[in-house]
Amino acid sequence: MDDRKLAVLRAIVTDYVRSREPVGSRALVERHRLDVSPATIRNDMAALEEEGYIAQPHTSAGRIPTDKGYRLFVDRLAQVKPLSRAERGAISAFLAGAVDLDDIVTRTVRLLAKVTSQVAIVQYPVVASAVIRQVDLIRLNGSRGLVVLVNSAGAVRQYHVDLGDCDDGDLVGLRDRLNRTVAGLTPGQAANRLGGLIDQVEPESRPLTANLVAGLADLLGGDPTTRVVVGGVGNLARFADQFETAIKPVLEALEEQVVLLRLLGEATSEVTVRIGQENEHANLAAASVVASGYGDSDESWASLGVVGPTSMDYPSTMASVRAVARYVSQILAEG
Amino acid sequence: MDDRKLAVLRAIVTDYVRSREPVGSRALVERHRLDVSPATIRNDMAALEEEGYIAQPHTSAGRIPTDKGYRLFVDRLAQVKPLSRAERGAISAFLAGAVDLDDIVTRTVRLLAKVTSQVAIVQYPVVASAVIRQVDLIRLNGSRGLVVLVNSAGAVRQYHVDLGDCDDGDLVGLRDRLNRTVAGLTPGQAANRLGGLIDQVEPESRPLTANLVAGLADLLGGDPTTRVVVGGVGNLARFADQFETAIKPVLEALEEQVVLLRLLGEATSEVTVRIGQENEHANLAAASVVASGYGDSDESWASLGVVGPTSMDYPSTMASVRAVARYVSQILAEG
DNA sequence: TCCTGGCACTCGCACTGATCGAGTGCCAGT
DNA sequence: ACTGGCACTCGATCAGTGCGAGTGCCAGGA
Numbered sequence: 001m002d003d004r005k006l007a008v009l010r011a012i013v014t015d016y017v018r019s020r021e022p023v024g025s026r027a028l029v030e031r032h033r034l035d036v037s038p039a040t041i042r043n044d045m046a047a048l049e050e051e052g053y054i055a056q057p058h059t060s061a062g063r064i065p066t067d068k069g070y071r072l073f074v075d076r077l078a079q080v081k082p083l084s085r086a087e088r089g090a091i092s093a094f095l096a097g098a099v100d101l102d103d104i105v106t107r108t109v110r111l112l113a114k115v116t117s118q119v120a121i122v123q124y125p126v127v128a129s130a131v132i133r134q135v136d137l138i139r140l141n142g143s144r145g146l147v148v149l150v151n152s153a154g155a156v157r158q159y160h161v162d163l164g165d166c167d168d169g170d171l172v173g174l175r176d177r178l179n180r181t182v183a184g185l186t187p188g189q190a191a192n193r194l195g196g197l198i199d200q201v202e203p204e205s206r207p208l209t210a211n212l213v214a215g216l217a218d219l220l221g222g223d224p225t226t227r228v229v230v231g232g233v234g235n236l237a238r239f240a241d242q243f244e245t246a247i248k249p250v251l252e253a254l255e256e257q258v259v260l261l262r263l264l265g266e267a268t269s270e271v272t273v274r275i276g277q278e279n280e281h282a283n284l285a286a287a288s289v290v291a292s293g294y295g296d297s298d299e300s301w302a303s304l305g306v307v308g309p310t311s312m313d314y315p316s317t318m319a320s321v322r323a324v325a326r327y328v329s330q331i332l333a334e335g
Numbered sequence: 336m337d338d339r340k341l342a343v344l345r346a347i348v349t350d351y352v353r354s355r356e357p358v359g360s361r362a363l364v365e366r367h368r369l370d371v372s373p374a375t376i377r378n379d380m381a382a383l384e385e386e387g388y389i390a391q392p393h394t395s396a397g398r399i400p401t402d403k404g405y406r407l408f409v410d411r412l413a414q415v416k417p418l419s420r421a422e423r424g425a426i427s428a429f430l431a432g433a434v435d436l437d438d439i440v441t442r443t444v445r446l447l448a449k450v451t452s453q454v455a456i457v458q459y460p461v462v463a464s465a466v467i468r469q470v471d472l473i474r475l476n477g478s479r480g481l482v483v484l485v486n487s488a489g490a491v492r493q494y495h496v497d498l499g500d501c502d503d504g505d506l507v508g509l510r511d512r513l514n515r516t517v518a519g520l521t522p523g524q525a526a527n528r529l530g531g532l533i534d535q536v537e538p539e540s541r542p543l544t545a546n547l548v549a550g551l552a553d554l555l556g557g558d559p560t561t562r563v564v565v566g567g568v569g570n571l572a573r574f575a576d577q578f579e580t581a582i583k584p585v586l587e588a589l590e591e592q593v594v595l596l597r598l599l600g601e602a603t604s605e606v607t608v609r610i611g612q613e614n615e616h617a618n619l620a621a622a623s624v625v626a627s628g629y630g631d632s633d634e635s636w637a638s639l640g641v642v643g644p645t646s647m648d649y650p651s652t653m654a655s656v657r658a659v660a661r662y663v664s665q666i667l668a669e670g
Numbered sequence: 671t672c673c674t675g676g677c678a679c680t681c682g683c684a685c686t687g688a689t690c691g692a693g694t695g696c697c698a699g700t
Numbered sequence: 701a702c703t704g705g706c707a708c709t710c711g712a713t714c715a716g717t718g719c720g721a722g723t724g725c726c727a728g729g730a
Contacts, residue, residue, distance in 0.1 A: 024723085025722075026721080027721090037673070037675075039673075039725095040672085042724075045723090046723090046724080057682095058680095059680055060681045061682075061722070100495055133473055134473050136483075138469050140488070144489070148471075148483065148485060150471070150483060154479070158485075158491050231590055232590075233590065237578055243572060244575065247572070248569050251568045251572075255566060255567075255569070357692095359693050372702070374696095374704070374705090375702055375703070378695095378702090381694090381695080391693095392711095393709095393711070394693085394708095394710060394711095395692070395694060396692080396693070396710085
C-alpha cells in the first residue's frame with residue numbers, strides 16, 4: 001500500500017471522526033497538505049474502496065471508513081498522541097484523593113467517562129498472588145450460618161450455609177480446622193487441600209463439612225472477582241439520532257456483567273482495540289471497545305476500557321485509556 | 336369537580352398514554368361512551384385547561400394531560416387493576432428460583448423492568464432489627480489491617496485500617512474487646528457503647544482504638560446499606576425522539592446511588608407515585624417514579640420502583656410494582 | 671507512468687408553496 | 701345545559717425544484 005493512499009485513509013478517518021459526515025476529495029486536499037489535486041485523490045479513494053477500507057453511503061456522497069479502514073488506521077497510522085501536561089495533572093489529581101478500593105474504582109470510572117466522553121467500564125482488580133488470611137464461620141440465627149473468607153488483599157467474600165444441628169463448640173472447632181487447612185494458601189492450593197478435609201473430621205460433622213467444602217471450592221474456583229462498574233452512559237446522548245440501531249443494543253449489553261467481562265477481554269499491558277464486528281457480541285457490531293489492563297505489577301490485575309462508536313477518535317481515546325490505566329496502577333501500587 | 340369532567344380527564348389520560356398524541360374532542364366521544372356531543376366535551380376541556388389539568392401543545396391540536404392532571408388521575412381515578420392470573424404466576428415463578436439475596440435482587444430488578452417495560456430500581460433490603468454478630472480485626476500485610484463487621488442478617492461490611500506497630504497479641508485482645516463491646520447490639524446501641532471503649536484500653540493502644548472506633552462509628556451511623564441496582568435501561572428506547580430532554584438527564588441521574596435512594600424515597604407499604612416536577616431532582620422533571628416498600632414484615636425493609644415518562648400507564652405500572660413488591664416480600668419471608 | 675484539469679452525470683438535501691384535516695372557540699337554537 | 705353549525709388556526713404532508721457536493725472518466729501534460 002503506497003504512502004499517499006495511507007495518508008488519504010488517515011485523512012478520511014480523522015475528518016470523518018471530527019465531522020461525522022462523509023468526506024469528499026476536495027475537502028480532503030483543502031484540509032490536509034496533500035499537494036495533489038482532488039482528481040488524484042479520487043483515484044486513490046476508488047482504490048481504497050475497491051480494497052474495502054472505505055465506503056460510500058450512496059452515490060454522490062463522500063466516503064466513510066469501514067471497520068477494516070479503522071482497523072488499518074489503528075494498526076498502522078495512529079501515533080498515540082501524548083496527553084498534555086494539564087490533562088495528566090487532572091487525571092492524577094482526580095485519582096489521588098481516593099481513600100479505598102471502592103473509591104478508586106468509582107473515581108476511575110468517572111474519570112474515564114469524562115476524559116473520553118464515552119461509556120467507561122472498570123473491572124475490580126483481582127489480586128492474583130493474594131493468599132487466604134482467614135475463614136470465619138458465624139451463626140446468624142438458628143441454623144442459618146455464614147462463611148466469610150478474607151484474603152491478604154483485603155477482599156471479603158461470603159456465602160450462606162445451613163448449619164444443621166451443629167452446636168457452637170463444634171462450630172468453633174470446624175472453623176479452626178478450616179483456618180489451619182487454608183490460611184496462608186493461594187486459592188488454588190486451598191482448593192486442593194480442602195478435598196482431604198472431609199476424612200479428618202468426626203463422622204457427625206461430615207455433612208456440614210462437605211457443605212462448607214463445596215461452598216468454599218465454588219468461591220475459590222470461580223473467577224476471583226467478577227465485579228464490573230459502568231459509568232458515563234449519558235455520553236451516548238451524542239448518537240441519539242441512531243438510538244435503535246446504535247444505543248439500545250449497547251445499553252442492553254452493558255447490563256450483563258458477563259458480557260462486560262468478555263468485552264474487556266484478557267488484561268494486557270498494552271491498549272487493545274476491538275472495532276465493530278470484531279466484538280464477539282452482536283449488540284456491539286456498531287461499537288468499538290478500547291481496553292487496557294491495569295494493576296500493581298503482577299500482583300493485582302484487571303481491565304478497564306471504554307465503549308464508543310466505531311467512529312471514535314482512536315488516538316485520543318487510546319491515549320486517555322492508557323494514561324488512566326497507568327495512573328490507576330500507580331495509585332494501586334502506592335496504597 | 337363534576338363527574339363528567341373527571342370522566343373526560345380520565346379519557347384524555349388513557350388515550351394519551353396509549354397513543355402519545357394529543358387527543359381531541361371527537362376522538363374522545365368516539366372511543367369512550369360519553370353520550371354527549373364533541374362540543375360539550377370541548378366546554379369541559381376548556382374548563383379543565385383553565386384549571387390546569389390539561390394543556391394544548393399548540394392551537395388546533397388536541398389536549399395532553401399536565402402533571403397536575405396525572406396527579407388527579409392517579410389520586411382519584413385510577414382503580415389499580417389486578418393482574419391476571421397468568422401474570423401473577425409468571426412473577427411468582429420468576430422469583431421462586433432465587434438462591435440467595437443477590438439473586439433475589441437481581442431477579443427482581445429484571446422482572447420489574449420486564450413487566451413494566453420501564454427502568455427498574457431495587458434497593459437491597461435493610462434488616463432494621465439485625466444485631467451485630469461479630470467484629471473481626473485481621474492483619475493483611477505489614478501494618479495494613481481490615482475490620483470486618485457481620486450482622487445477624489448476614490450482611491458483611493469492611494474497611495481498611497492502619498494497624499501501626501500493634502503486635503498480633505494486642506490485635507487479638509483488641510478484637511475480643513471490640514466483640515464484647517458490640518456483639519449482640521443493634522447498630523445504634525453499639526455506636527453509643529463504642530464511645531466509652533477508648534478509656535478502657537491500655538494507653539499504647541489508644542491511637543489504634545480511636546481509629547477503629549471512628550471507622551466503626553461511620554459504618555454503624557451511616558445508612559445501613561445504600562446499594563441500589565438498576566435495570567432495563569434499554570426500555571428508554573421508546574423515547575429516543577426526545578433523547579436530549581427526556582433520556583439523557585434520566586441516565587445521568589441513574590448513575591448516582593444517592594439520587595436513586597432519594598428517588599425511591601421512604602419505604603411505605605403502599606405504592607407511591609411522584610409525577611414530573613414532584614420529583615426533587617431536576618433531571619427527572621419529565622419523568623415519574625412509581626415506588627413501593629417491600630420486605631419481610633418489620634424485620635427487613637427497602638424500596639423498589641420504576642422510572643418512566645410522565646405519560647406512563649399508571650394503573651398497570653402501579654399494579655405491577657405492587658405485585659412484585661408483595662411477591663418479593665413473600666420470598667424474603669420464606670427464605 | 672503518474673498526475674491533472676475538465677466535463678457530464680448522479681443524487682441527496684433543503685426549500686417552497688399548496689393542500690389537507692384535525693381540532694378549536696363561539697354562538698344561536700333547542 | 702346541551703347541541704349543531706360555522707369560521708378559523710395551524711401543524712403535517714407532499715410534490716416539485718434547484719442547488720451543490722461529489723463522483724467517474726478521459727484526454728492531455730510532466
